[in-house]
Amino acid sequence: MIRALRSTLRRFRRDEAGNATIEFAITFPALIVLMLSGLELGFVTLEHSMLERALNLTVRDIRLGTGSAPQHDEIKTMICDRAGFIPNCSTSLKLEMIQVDPRAWTGLDLTPDCTDKSEEVLPVRNFVNGQSNDLMILRACAKIDPVFPTTGLGSSLATDAYGQFALVSTTVFVQEPR
Numbered sequence: 001m002i003r004a005l006r007s008t009l010r011r012f013r014r015d016e017a018g019n020a021t022i023e024f025a026i027t028f029p030a031l032i033v034l035m036l037s038g039l040e041l042g043f044v045t046l047e048h049s050m051l052e053r054a055l056n057l058t059v060r061d062i063r064l065g066t067g068s069a070p071q072h073d074e075i076k077t078m079i080c081d082r083a084g085f086i087p088n089c090s091t092s093l094k095l096e097m098i099q100v101d102p103r104a105w106t107g108l109d110l111t112p113d114c115t116d117k118s119e120e121v122l123p124v125r126n127f128v129n130g131q132s133n134d135l136m137i138l139r140a141c142a143k144i145d146p147v148f149p150t151t152g153l154g155s156s157l158a159t160d161a162y163g164q165f166a167l168v169s170t171t172v173f174v175q176e177p178r
Contacts, residue, residue, distance in 0.1 A: 037152030044153075044167070047085050047144055051169045054082035055140050063173050072097075079140060091115070092143045092164075100135045100172075112168045114141035114160075139170045 058078045062070060070078070072095060080089035096113045100106075143164040146154035157165040 033152045036148045036154070040146060040148050040151075040153040043147050044144075044157075047142070048167050048169070050083045050085045051079075051140060051142055051167055054079045055138065055169045055171055057082050059138060059171050059173050063176055075138075083142075086142050086144070086167075089142065094141050096139045096141075098137045098139075100137055102135050108137060108139070108170075112139055112141040112166060114166045114168075115143050134175045135172065136175055137170065137172050139168065141169075142167045 058075060061078065062075070075097075076090070076093060076095055079095070080086070080093060083089055083093075086092070092115055094113055094115050098108065143160070143162075144167055145164055146157055146159070148154040149159075149163055159165050
């Protein structure tokens, strides 16, 4: 009985059938995680570049639109109209515009003002329309849901309590004379 069991175990150990299955079982999860992380990175890059482009086009309109000083809601609408791939842009985008004295630079707060669905709605932190020749900083923060929140890159993104990560875009411009 023991001899038969030993010979069966020896044959089983020497048999090479199924090696491809073992290699597949080991490498397949890693390849799937890599593929899903690539897709997540593609979506994050697309959304960030669309936010950057929309912000730059809007600032160009503000800068060149002499005689007009668009307010917060108008600027937000202009950005959201141009940022095509940002879902729920009107509710997930928060703007902050700061007038800066270039001769007495104090810096910008490092934590952007973003929306957070898990907290109570807060008013705009700082939004000041500049006068002629004022240096202005406009920062936009959009909260985005990860496509694959539990896998690869989606799980390593810094998210809030609601599971969203922040895309932040900042631009600087000088208000044209009126």
